Amino acid sequence: xxxxxxxxxxxxxxxxxxxxxxxxxxxxxxxxxxxxxxxxxxxxxxxxxxxxxxxxxxxxxxxxxxxxxxxxxxxxxxxxxxxxxxxxxxxxxxxxxxxxxxxxxxxxxxxxxxxxxxxxxxxxxxxxxxxxxxxxxxxxxxxxxxxxxxxxxxxxxxxxxxxxxxxxxxxxxxxxxxxxxxxxxxxxxxxxxxxxxxxxxxxxxxxxxxxxxxxxxxxxxxxxxxxxxxxxxxxxxxxxxxxxxxxxxxxxxxxxxxxxxxxxxxxxxxxxxxxxxxxxxxxxx
Numbered sequence: 001x002x003x004x005x006x007x008x009x010x011x012x013x014x015x016x017x018x019x020x021x022x023x024x025x026x027x028x029x030x031x032x033x034x035x036x037x038x039x040x041x042x043x044x045x046x047x048x049x050x051x052x053x054x055x056x057x058x059x060x061x062x063x064x065x066x067x068x069x070x071x072x073x074x075x076x077x078x079x080x081x082x083x084x085x086x087x088x089x090x091x092x093x094x095x096x097x098x099x100x101x102x103x104x105x106x107x108x109x110x111x112x113x114x115x116x117x118x119x120x121x122x123x124x125x126x127x128x129x130x131x132x133x134x135x136x137x138x139x140x141x142x143x144x145x146x147x148x149x150x151x152x153x154x155x156x157x158x159x160x161x162x163x164x165x166x167x168x169x170x171x172x173x174x175x176x177x178x179x180x181x182x183x184x185x186x187x188x189x190x191x192x193x194x195x196x197x198x199x200x201x202x203x204x205x206x207x208x209x210x211x212x213x214x215x216x217x218x219x220x221x222x223x224x225x226x227x228x229x230x231x232x233x234x235x236x237x238x239x240x241x242x243x244x245x246x247x248x249x250x251x252x253x254x255x256x257x258x259x260x261x262x263x264x265x266x267x268x269x270x271x272x273x274x275x276x277x278x279x280x281x282x283x284x285x
Contacts, residue, residue, distance in 0.1 A: 086238025
């Protein structure tokens with residue numbers, strides 16, 4: 001699935017410290033020539049046997065204390081790293097991505113759910129995908145499934161005939177890995193607002209909410225549903241949980257002939273850095 005890429009810029013607040021000097025340079029310093037002795041007025045006689053009168057140095061002006069500048073709190077970072085970049089930094093995980101596109105009729109919908117288990121250290125993964133494509137004219141409630149295991153350079157895929165195994169050379173595997181790193185995405189996020197610090201799926205996270213900007217403007221429709229929220233890991237800023245629900249109508253809800261279009265996207269990350277056992281199935285040949 002292709003997702004729109006919109007990132008919200010985070011403004012970082014820079015705090016400056018005001019530093020003032022306490023004394024002006026050269027204040028009260030005696031002039032050159034006779035150290036410690038004040039100059040005499042030209043033409044004025046000094047009394048006999050009396051030491052010259054010493055002038056007291058002028059006191060340095062008192063400087064007010066430098067005010068203490070309290071640092072301004074830095075905004076909570078709300079921009080996530082891309083999905084694959086965040087996952088590559090973990091030892092292991094399970095991630096589920098669900099998408100649903102719906103129309104007027106209850107039978108008019110496309111649903112795809114993909115769950116991936118991954119052990120990055122062992123380069124092992126298990127992927128299970130279910131998809132349902134139903135239309136008003138050809139309704140269906142029977143999803144199709146695909147499943148695959150990868151351990152090192154060995155991959156097993158399941159189809160209608162059963163499991164099939166393929167072993168990839170190290171050279172080809174390297175090229176496949178390079179290509180996979182080029183395919184990445186960040187879910188749609190617009191103008192997020194910080195909600196609270198929460199722990200989700202045992203991961204300390206920052207909770208944000210948002211609404212997608214300009215929904216319905218291009219199509220001239222009415223946005224009846226526009227809600228989004230997500231949780232970012234405090235350490236790493238990868239997405240722990242994401243939810244987006246959109247719905248537009250070509251007319252008011254009282255119009256039965258109005259066209260309806262809906263979109264739902266849900267992402268959830270669990271079992272982060274927990275032991276995961278991934279092995280090729282016994283029937284894989």
